Amino acid sequence: MKPLIKKLVESYGPSGHEDQIRDLIRGEIKGLADYVTVDPLGNLIAVIKKKSKSGRKVMLAAHMDEIGVMVTHVDSKGFARFVPIGGVYATTCLGGRVRFADGTLGVIGIEDRKINSPSLDQMFIDVGATGVGDCPVRVGDAAGFYRPFEEVGSRLVAKSMDDRIGCAVLVEVMRALKRTPHEVQFAFTVQEEVGTRGAGPSAFGLEPDLALAVDVTLTGDTPKANKMAVSLGAGAAIKVRDSGMLADPRIVALLEQRAAEARLPAQREVLEGGSTDARSIQIARAGVPAGCVSIPCRHIHTPSEMVDLRDVEGAVSLILQTLEKPIEL
């Protein structure tokens, strides 16, 4: 699974600019679904049709987009001012590198290095230009953070584990899924990081009977972390609630039961800040029972997001277990 993860996390795709990552995933899932489409907002949809009358329509969503920055102004000396796309922290930007759609690389600098709590307003992107004339970027161009994929023991580190790791889980599930009574709708969604904007419309189009988002979640296992009963390496997390949604208790129970049957380590997740695509899917049309299989992740929304490969593989197994058996809510 690691070569797939490396490809996905090193790809470019800030929210609203998902063309490259969508093409990459489309190539990876070729031949694995009965049909593949791209919906009006750019969500990539792959559907495996129902094999049994008793089967349900199960939607699995992972977002393709990543946080990034967008150029607001190129000054007379060729430096680009920018705003965030999604939740970008100023503390993780300084000295960081960003990459634009065409490969142009930029370094994030600051007006005064001695500022204690810097804001993005005081920062700029240095693309090596000397003026407006030779600056390769212009207002409205978007960049993602740039950092290679690395392995640290059983942990994997990269930018945009949030949520390319979810995309990797979905691709892996498609590859490993042998038989299922259900219609399985894989949605690789857009614009999650700016407010779960892609997932709601995709669910409107798919009309699922139930849905699972697959996304990263915070952990409580680092120094002075907020109290949270999720640790890296302790298995996939089954979401009970986050600040945007309450998981359907029947889905929580179903996932816990399937994990127990297969002797898969799993942990319950109660997330105090943040949400996922499940939030928007749950309230699409007349409502969709929704839950989440989460991948514990440290250092979220920094260019070095860390997951444990065992949790990732556990998430794949848990979803396969759930899809291969009948679902009664």
Add this chain to the structure above:
Amino acid sequence: MARKPAKPAKPAKLKKPAKQSAKPRKAAPAPATPQEEASLELLRKLSETVAVSGDEGPVRRLILETIKDLADEVKVDTLGNVFAIKPGPARAPRVMVAAHMDEVGFMIVGVDGDGLLKFEAVGGLDDRILLGKPVWIGESKVPGVIGMKPIHLVKNAERESVVKIDSLRIDVGATSRDSAGRLVRPGDRATFATPFTYLGPTARGKALDNRAGCATLVEILRGARSAYPVELICAFTVQEEVGLRGARVAGFAAKPDAAIVLDTTQANDLPAPDEEDENFKYNTRLGQGPAIYTQDGSTLHDRRLIKHLTAIAESKGIPYQFRQPGGGGTDAGAIQRTRAGVPTVSVSTPARYIHSPGALMSIDDYRNAARLVRAALENWDGKVLRR
């Protein structure tokens, strides 16, 4: 606010700067064709109409009267959105063009015993700009003024603080609750009382946000039915200023394949306070052309539609600028998320001092917004939405 008069940023696109007379002029700056004169006359009427969010009746009536012969079908929906439809050729893509017709303003919430009116803001208004401003209340424009203590009585400490809207009252010259009640009732809407006028190459008026977009949309409807290879669904929406509420249902009803939202956005193009600095947060610049959006607080605008607009502008020689990515938003935020999703882009006419008594807008930018969107619609084909 600025210490020296604003430098109009490169008015390159303006033909000779119009000579400014001491008196505000009623007539539009020359040169204007009869149709341009008519368009600006409509803008004047739209700007001077009192129609705050939730009470769009007066502006809706004006628009309905203006467009009655310009579309094959005109209808008003449950919330008060106006739809005007021009069917295109068979199987033509459905393109929605939307502009909100409501404006920010005030709502009268009570009449005091002395005949003074308590009021609240509707939409985003800054308490600091309210003191002493003349207002119009209701469709009949009952004149009033937001009362204030004359400077003779203001203590030094009071000058340092902002008077909150809760402690302000509108004075309509009534002397008792009864006499005020004959003029105004709780729930009536009010706006700043600003006649529309021309200042050099710019227009000044209240509610240019977004009556400029409404007037542009009327211009688009004036295009011949055969001019557009699309099914054109024009929507004049309600309640944008209180949270994009009208557009949400308008987008659902229209079921468009793509949408263009026409709005008005701030031009904060005054020099930076420190003259050594470059102003890098201007949002847009007056006179630089209509502003195409890339990212705002509620929308990542569709890349394909941005490309279509910029390509058309460049091929037709229509000036344009990008609105700086950042906060704020337009009806696009609601429309793009209706049903299974709608590719959406916004185009705004830049204006200084919006949400205040007197916004300033370049006449050229206004004309070019209509030119740009008309050209984009006239040249619509299957390639626009191709991925």
